[in-house]
Amino acid sequence: MADLTINLAGIKAPNPFWLASAPPTNTGYQVQRAFEAGWGGAVWKTLGEPIINTSSRFAAVHFNGQRVAGFNNIELITDRPLEVNLKEIYETKKRFPNHAVVASLMVEPKREKWHEIVKRVEDVGVDGLELNFGCPHGMAERGMGAASGQQPDLVEKQTMWAKEAAKTPVIVKLTPNITDITVTARHAVMGGADAISMINTINSLAGVDIHSWNTIPHVGGKGAHGGYCGPAVKPIALNMVAECARHPEIGVPISGIGGISTWQDAVEFMLMGASGVQICTAAMHHGFRIVEEMIDGLNNYLDEKGIESVMELVGKSVQRYSNWGDLDLNYKVVARINTDTCINCNKCHIACEDTSHQCIDMLTGASGNYLEVREEDCVGCNLCSIVCPVDGAIEMVEIASDLNPMSWNDRQRTLARLNAGQTEMEVV
Amino acid sequence: MEQRIPLRSLAPELLARNFAEAEPGLTPKAAVEESNRCLYCYDAPCIKACPTGINIPSFIKRIATSNLKGAATAIMDANPVGASCSRVCPTEILCEGACVLNDASEPIMIGKLQRYATDWAIQNGRPLFKAGTPNGRKVAIVGGGPAGLSAARELARDGFAVTIYEAKPLAGGLDTHGIVSFRLPQSVSLWEVEQVEKLGVTIRTGVKVGTDVPVSDLMDNFDAVVLAAGMGYVPPLGIEGEFLDGVYDAIQLVEGTKSDELPILALSGARVAVIGAGNTAIDAATCSVRLGAENVKIVYRRTKDEMTAYDFEYEFAKQEGVEFSWLTAPSRIIGDENGKVMHLECVRMQLTEPGADGRRTPVPIEGSEFLMPVDAIVTAIGQKRRTGLIEMFGLAHNRGVVQIDTATHVTSNPKVYAAGDIVFGAGQGEAMVVSAAEQGKRCAHAIREHFASAADDESGPEQVAI
Numbered sequence: 001m002a003d004l005t006i007n008l009a010g011i012k013a014p015n016p017f018w019l020a021s022a023p024p025t026n027t028g029y030q031v032q033r034a035f036e037a038g039w040g041g042a043v044w045k046t047l048g049e050p051i052i053n054t055s056s057r058f059a060a061v062h063f064n065g066q067r068v069a070g071f072n073n074i075e076l077i078t079d080r081p082l083e084v085n086l087k088e089i090y091e092t093k094k095r096f097p098n099h100a101v102v103a104s105l106m107v108e109p110k111r112e113k114w115h116e117i118v119k120r121v122e123d124v125g126v127d128g129l130e131l132n133f134g135c136p137h138g139m140a141e142r143g144m145g146a147a148s149g150q151q152p153d154l155v156e157k158q159t160m161w162a163k164e165a166a167k168t169p170v171i172v173k174l175t176p177n178i179t180d181i182t183v184t185a186r187h188a189v190m191g192g193a194d195a196i197s198m199i200n201t202i203n204s205l206a207g208v209d210i211h212s213w214n215t216i217p218h219v220g221g222k223g224a225h226g227g228y229c230g231p232a233v234k235p236i237a238l239n240m241v242a243e244c245a246r247h248p249e250i251g252v253p254i255s256g257i258g259g260i261s262t263w264q265d266a267v268e269f270m271l272m273g274a275s276g277v278q279i280c281t282a283a284m285h286h287g288f289r290i291v292e293e294m295i296d297g298l299n300n301y302l303d304e305k306g307i308e309s310v311m312e313l314v315g316k317s318v319q320r321y322s323n324w325g326d327l328d329l330n331y332k333v334v335a336r337i338n339t340d341t342c343i344n345c346n347k348c349h350i351a352c353e354d355t356s357h358q359c360i361d362m363l364t365g366a367s368g369n370y371l372e373v374r375e376e377d378c379v380g381c382n383l384c385s386i387v388c389p390v391d392g393a394i395e396m397v398e399i400a401s402d403l404n405p406m407s408w409n410d411r412q413r414t415l416a417r418l419n420a421g422q423t424e425m426e427v428v
Numbered sequence: 429m430e431q432r433i434p435l436r437s438l439a440p441e442l443l444a445r446n447f448a449e450a451e452p453g454l455t456p457k458a459a460v461e462e463s464n465r466c467l468y469c470y471d472a473p474c475i476k477a478c479p480t481g482i483n484i485p486s487f488i489k490r491i492a493t494s495n496l497k498g499a500a501t502a503i504m505d506a507n508p509v510g511a512s513c514s515r516v517c518p519t520e521i522l523c524e525g526a527c528v529l530n531d532a533s534e535p536i537m538i539g540k541l542q543r544y545a546t547d548w549a550i551q552n553g554r555p556l557f558k559a560g561t562p563n564g565r566k567v568a569i570v571g572g573g574p575a576g577l578s579a580a581r582e583l584a585r586d587g588f589a590v591t592i593y594e595a596k597p598l599a600g601g602l603d604t605h606g607i608v609s610f611r612l613p614q615s616v617s618l619w620e621v622e623q624v625e626k627l628g629v630t631i632r633t634g635v636k637v638g639t640d641v642p643v644s645d646l647m648d649n650f651d652a653v654v655l656a657a658g659m660g661y662v663p664p665l666g667i668e669g670e671f672l673d674g675v676y677d678a679i680q681l682v683e684g685t686k687s688d689e690l691p692i693l694a695l696s697g698a699r700v701a702v703i704g705a706g707n708t709a710i711d712a713a714t715c716s717v718r719l720g721a722e723n724v725k726i727v728y729r730r731t732k733d734e735m736t737a738y739d740f741e742y743e744f745a746k747q748e749g750v751e752f753s754w755l756t757a758p759s760r761i762i763g764d765e766n767g768k769v770m771h772l773e774c775v776r777m778q779l780t781e782p783g784a785d786g787r788r789t790p791v792p793i794e795g796s797e798f799l800m801p802v803d804a805i806v807t808a809i810g811q812k813r814r815t816g817l818i819e820m821f822g823l824a825h826n827r828g829v830v831q832i833d834t835a836t837h838v839t840s841n842p843k844v845y846a847a848g849d850i851v852f853g854a855g856q857g858e859a860m861v862v863s864a865a866e867q868g869k870r871c872a873h874a875i876r877e878h879f880a881s882a883a884d885d886e887s888g889p890e891q892v893a894i
């Protein structure tokens with residue numbers, strides 16, 4: 001059994017699986033149930049001035065018979081009085097001293113407001129704070145959440161205010177609704193953030209009912225954009241984590257959030273630099289017990305790999321994440337079809353024929369029809385192996401090159417040397 | 429007199445093919461698709477429908493997330509013979525029958541997914557469990573079938589020193605010897621035996637309690653005894669001619685096909701009548717088909733509605749070409765001049781109006797006797813009770829069914845627990861591998877509880893104070 005404990009900027013937890021600030025962490029009852037089920041930490045549902053929520057709040061995108069590929073909500077922060085939450089945080093922490101309890105906070109962008117709330121939540125014994133600069137709806141109209149999270153100077157300033165009062169580590173939760181997340185991440189760090197977490201939800205409209213013409217969800221016939229999360233957002237979140245992890249001026253621990261629903265997702269986030277993960281949709285879809293499968297899977301994975309502590313995973317893939325301009329243009333793979341396992345659905349053929357490079361031939365031999373790649377024409381795009389329904393039936397094999405590795409940037413530098421006056425830009 | 433062709437055995441290659449596992453396992457693709465179809469229900473009915481309470485949604489989610497070790501562990505943790513059960517459980521009336529998708533679409537193939545995960549564990553080869561720290565207590569188990577193995581596994585995990593006494597040269601009980609290989613290959617059962625052995629359990633094979641070691645040895649040298657000796661071979665039919673050459677016991681017939689030592693019956697080209705219509709009759713009938721029999725008839729005095737074989741077994745037998753002679757009771761077996769079976773004399777039956785128990789009784793139709801030409805007859809009308817052994821232990825029983833406290837499985841002797849087929853019958857339990865496994869577990873847990881509370885009683889207050 002590997003050591004699953006984590007330390008995220010000084011916040012310790014028995015395992016890397018935390019509940020994200022959202023409905024699952026609304027009350028002490030829920031958070032305590034979650035800890036009993038095995039969650040390592042919880043970021044309490046964002047505290048602030050209690051709000052009024054709409055009725056009809058969530059919607060989901062189902063994909064080909066699988067429920068909840070993506071999840072959309074127009075819920076705001078906590079709708080319960082601060083005192084009630086504080087009392088329950090206190091009780092929860094008392095019952096579970098070794099679990100991470102982090103308070104998510106959102107107040108108006110005013111120094112004294114930040115000082116006040118930080119003091120009040122630290123008084124009840126939280127292990128850390130998470131500043132919610134990410135909620136994309138409702139709160140933004142009040143100058144909070146994403147509205148302040150989209151302005152790097154406001155992120156920095158508010159982080160600073162929180163840090164002035166804070167004794168526990170401060171995590172800044174970033175919004176993905178921005179062009180370059182490393183900018184706000186950097187400003188959070190400049191403001192003194194001990195860690196950053198990402199992503200909050202992405203602006204979204206889950207759908208439109210083609211019969212009633214109403215938005216999905218709608219509130220009495222009217223809709224508004226919500227925030228998107230769940231499995232569909234994972235690649236977006238993973239990229240944002242990776243970009244921050246490899247950015248030389250960020251350098252603080254990351255709590256990875258967005259679309260994590262299995263232990264494998266968690267491993268990916270950790271390899272890409274997250275010191276732990278937060279989860280909301282998967283818990284909302286399956287209940288707290290889903291963490292058992294995550295813990296068991298992670299444990300077996302680490303044992304299988306002979307890794308003693310989950311923290312050893314953190315950042316292991318970061319150095320492999322680079323810029324397009326640094327990729328080796330002389331590296332070559334081609335598709336190869338294993339006719340023994342191929343089930344002849346011909347999906348690869350038509351994908352390549354119609355939408356890629358026309359290099360998969362449909363042939364007839366002694367034992368019937370078969371497919372073959374003309375390797376000399378294959379550009380190694382992976383499309384065929386992506387549409388192939390059978391694992392391993394199409395393998396992308398590396399073709400040795402007699403040329404030395406050369407990236408676009410290498411090429412540009414060489415050209416520049418050869419030909420002063422070259423003006424093409426570096427690609428980053 | 430009709431012409432009789434001498435019966436032969438099929439060629440070894442043909443036999444090997446016929447007795448190889450009939451049902452293919454799921455491919456990785458099928459397993460991924462099927463596991464992702466599972467809804468991961470909360471308070472899932474499938475868990476409740478499994479006698480051993482396997483956390484089915486959990487193991488299926490683990491398959492879906494490429495955690496096959498976790499899946500196999502979840503299965504085998506609840507059911508020490510979970511690999512065998514994945515093949516022989518009547519899932520239609522257990523887990524799969526309870527699946528909430530039955531009405532909505534198609535139930536999840538729980539048995540096949542269970543097999544997929546446990547097959548992985550078999551191939552992977554590494555043990556899933558560890559023995560507990562020795563607690564200084566010793567338990568003897570009589571019988572190394574599903575019930576005995578299950579009790580042994582749980583006791584070993586709790587730190588008991590366990591010795592299984594098994595009369596046959598190989599442990600595993602009917603999983604190893606009695607259920608046809610094309611449904612349950614012997615290697616699967618032997619893997620389960622090995623898992624139990626790897627926890628430090630001593631399995632003394634070829635030792636029959638009551639014959640090779642006296643019952644008193646066990647009673648004197650162990651802190652507790654689990655009686656898990658199952659049932660015996662098929663009881664006599666009580667009709668004339670049943671000892672003629674060519675009359676076989678269904679369980680012995682199957683056993684012969686699962687053992688290297690016993691001769692394979694020469695049934696190639698034979699006309700076989702199987703008497704009875706329970707699970708054993710189906711196994712014996714399909715086994716005969718695969719031994720090369722030309723024609724196999726199941727002869728049963730009631731109708732399809734009363735037979736105890738499961739629907740899927742009936743379907744399987746029909747697919748194998750087995751014929752059914754309903755409302756037909758054997759009355760006499762007639763042999764030729766060499767004492768070899770030649771005819772089964774039968775009488776046609778009819779059912780009476782339902783009696784007090786709601787069951788309709790078959791009564792012979794007078795003068796309807798007829799002769800069924802046969803080369804072999806297989807009896808499959810049930811299993812004998814181990815009354816002799818039970819009496820050697822001095823246990824209270826109801827015509828060979830050991831009387832137990834259903835919660836703890838303790839018998840009339842507080843030191844002796846009983847589980848499996850030996851407690852089945854007289855309205856008590858089901859003769860299934862999975863229920864034997866669950867009962868074995870219960871015995872083990874009751875023994876653990878017993879000694880835990882005994883330990884509490886022994887420790888005085890001053891000991892508690894440290």
Ligand SMILES: Cc1cc2nc3c(=O)[nH]c(=O)nc-3n(C[C@H](O)[C@H](O)[C@H](O)COP(=O)(O)OP(=O)(O)OC[C@H]3O[C@@H](n4cnc5c(N)ncnc54)[C@H](O)[C@@H]3O)c2cc1C
Nearest residue numbers: 571573574575595601602637657658848849859860861864
């Ligand atoms: C032909 C057939 C097909 C079946 N098919 C199915 C099926 O598809 N699905 C299903 O769930 N169930 C099936 N069953 C029932 C199932 O096999 C039994 O319910 C189950 O094996 C009972 O387990 P057990 O451990 O109680 O007994 P057993 O499996 O009978 O094991 C008892 C063991 O005790 C040993 N033993 C007996 N006496 C002594 C002694 N004195 N000393 C030492 N050892 C002793 C025996 O050799 C044996 O190994 C079938 C049974 C038969 C006969």
Ligand SMILES: Cc1cc2nc3c(=O)[nH]c(=O)nc-3n(C[C@H](O)[C@H](O)[C@H](O)COP(=O)(O)O)c2cc1C
Nearest residue numbers: 020021022046073132200229230258259279280281
């Ligand atoms: C219904 C709902 C309410 C949420 N409320 C909050 C909130 O109050 N504060 C916050 O920081 N994030 C909130 N989130 C965002 C989540 O914490 C998380 O960042 C996001 O859902 C991505 O994770 P997931 O893909 O695992 O769901 C909410 C998400 C949902 C679905």
Ligand code: SF4
Nearest residue numbers: 023055056057058284
């Ligand atoms: S989950 Fe259903 S029952 Fe529960 S609050 Fe929401 S709408 Fe109501």
